[in-house]
Amino acid sequence: MALLTKAIKGTQDIMPTEVYKNQFIEQTVLDIAGKFGFREIRTPVFEHTELFQRGVGDTTDVVQKEMYTFDDKGGRSITLRPEGTAGAVRAFLEHGLFNETLPQKLCYILNCYRYEKPQAGRWREFQQFGVEMLGTASPAADAEVISLANEIFAFLGVEGIELQLNSIGCPECRKKYHEALKAYFEAKKENLCPTCLERLEKNPMRILDCKSPICKDISKDAPVIIDYICDECSAHFESVKKYLTAMNIDFTVNPKIVRGLDYYTRTVFEFVSTDIGAQGTVCGGGRYDGLVEELGGPKTPALGFGMGTGRLLMLLQSQGIELPTPDSCDIYIAPMGENASVKAMALVTDLRAAGVGAQTDVAGRSLKAQMKFADKIDAKYTMVLGDDEIASGSAKLKDMTNGEAFDIKLDELADEFMNFMLRRETAALGESIGVADGIDLTALL
Ligand code: ATP
Ligand code: MG
Secondary structure, eight states, X not given: OOOSOOOOTTOOOXXXXXXXXHHHHHHHHHHHHHHTXXXXXXXXXXXXXXXXXXXXXXXXXXXXXXXXXXXXXXXXXXXXXXXXXXXXXXXXXXXXGGGSSSSEEEEEEEEEEOOOOOBTXXXXXXXXXXXXXXXXXXXXXXXXXXXXXXXXXXXXXXXXXXXXXXXXXXHHHHHHHHHHHHHXXXXXXXXXXXXXXXXXXXXXXXXXXXXXXXXXXXXXXXXXXXXXXXXXXXXXXXXXXXXXXXXXXOOEEOTTOOOSSTTOEEEEEEEEOSTTTTOOEEEEEEEOTTHHHHTTOOOOOEEEEEEEHHHHHXXXXXXXXXXXXXXXXXXXXXXXXXXXXXXXXXXXXXXXXXXXXXXXXXXXXXXXXXXXXXXXXXXXXXXXXXXXXXXXXXXXXXXXXXXXXXXXXXXXXXXXXHHHXXXXXXXXXXXXXXXXXXXXXXXXX
């Protein structure tokens, strides 16, 4: 076999045997976000390049090194979204959501694209669950957004994930801090990487986020922003901490967190695990009070987070957390001959319409091969259908877990089967809670 090509480096196929995990995570995060009042928004995979240049920031790794940017056939510069916030804020502005009740609470699950060095927990196409809350400056909003991420981890049973919190102040307090940082790095600049040399001029705080080991080492003793934040930013930070404490959400203050994107102000946070190797940040977010204005909108304080679902799945796996598998096939009908096959197709159609997982033979297999197939797909019940069964209007339903057989009528089979399942489930429930024989729990339904 000579394959024409393989999947692109840094991308992943999620195979049918695994996809239930992603589906479960996706449903879970949307459900939990829904409880907080976040509504899903879907934005395009590609946007005009300038949206990210402005919205993510010219001095970030993402814009400088990681974007998939190309000219389309009309000569426009297009970029595959490297993150979700810029697109969500663009849509918020374009559709006038700032005129509606504030705060607007938006959430999304989307694939992002970054040209990074592929490794465990770092891909070139990856999925993010994100939330954005637009139109509130209150520290209660910071606490609420953080508690949403926290609840997701708690719901999934994740342990040992640490919430690290910092405040990076506002543009005002950052001015003084930038000067201090500049002075610090200026003295060591011969060892900085070329990108950081550029950052030293434009945005020295970015140096703290550089992944190069040498720059990381130089940054170790750099001044920390928390010592420079103004009274208002400091009061905001104290208030966020007070809320979190009252909500029983553990955190540690990590003065080194500055986050990779330019638009953050005040609160920034990461949920970090030591269980999944070097890419331990599963969720990162914070406040971005200046971004909406930066993109041409009215002054709108806002905040959000992005959670990498791939890293989340790695974390669940590393902690042995099993996700519920989807229901397998409820009933497999094994027809013998063409006449029975036609009848079987009609029967599975009715069963599926009633919400039952039903399959039959679509490959012209022998009865023996069909039974093997039913076993492979984990069918709960099988039913052999031949001319005799069709003539008598009744067939045998076989419980695949223990071989027990039951008569079932073919007329109104969907109803018959649903009732049969219900009786068996309530009987099993009765047994498990110790209801005496002869008492029919279905009467309570
Ligand atoms: P990192 O420091 O790991 O590069 P980041 O600061 O660039 O992360 P964000 O832009 O804040 O990450 O994205 C939020 C989340 O998205 C991250 O915490 C992570 O879970 C996930 N993420 C980011 N980049 C990747 C990637 N290349 N592959 C897989 N997940 C990613
Ligand atoms: Mg990154």
